[in-house]
Amino acid sequence: MNNFYLYEGLLPSAFVFPHDFLNSLREDGDIGLWWYIAKNKDFSDLCLETILEKLPSGRFLIPFAKSNEADVIACFDGNDCTANPRVFNYKGEATLTDMDWDKSFKLSDFDKWVAIQRKIRDNS
Template identity: 35%
Template sequence: MSCYIYSLDELPKGFQFPRTFLEIINQEVILDLDPWWFLCEFEKFAKYWLLEMKNQYPTRKLIPFAKLSYSDDIVCFDGDDTSGDPKVFYVHAFASAGWEDRGYMDNFTEWLKIARLESARYKAEQANDE
């Protein structure tokens, strides 16, 4: 499966995606982290959320990469970081500016660890409900 990656024109100058993120999204089959899903799986959604973050929070450089399926929570890379290992911000979309921040992880690897745990717990709960 091919994933959509934002073009250099869409990204803040000097921003680099984390190597681990690129490795995951370039796999034949994208990692299933339900209830999280990677925006790059759908170009239209990726572009929509990038524009939405720019419009809603113009003072922040947020690069959205995954969304929680049952809410407006999005995770975004810190577009101000040019290290190649940016922080990951939890953003509650559509909240008023200043109220959108739901915390952060130090980097993608740390977010991925938590997302895997959340996914396993979510899937177990879904299985118990059936």
């Protein structure tokens, strides 16, 4: 079984990774145009640190995948404790403090994100 780094001890206590995310880590490996950063602890920590430095107080994004084609990181909404959190795309914005979160690119949950990635992968 693979060992994946899931930010042990660094996340909000009520946050739960989606069951389908954990399954996809084991079953899909890289998915579509994305790779799961949980395979690389150092890169995962770098992404989390970089994003958290730029977030306004009260926000928490949890990076989980990196696009192979663009400088984009897919992140869970760490404030969403539904066990199927919203997904935001972080594009290297210099600051996230003034970001309009309601208009930012997001999907309502991980299930939608992974379904899109699998469709892209399967049609390639």
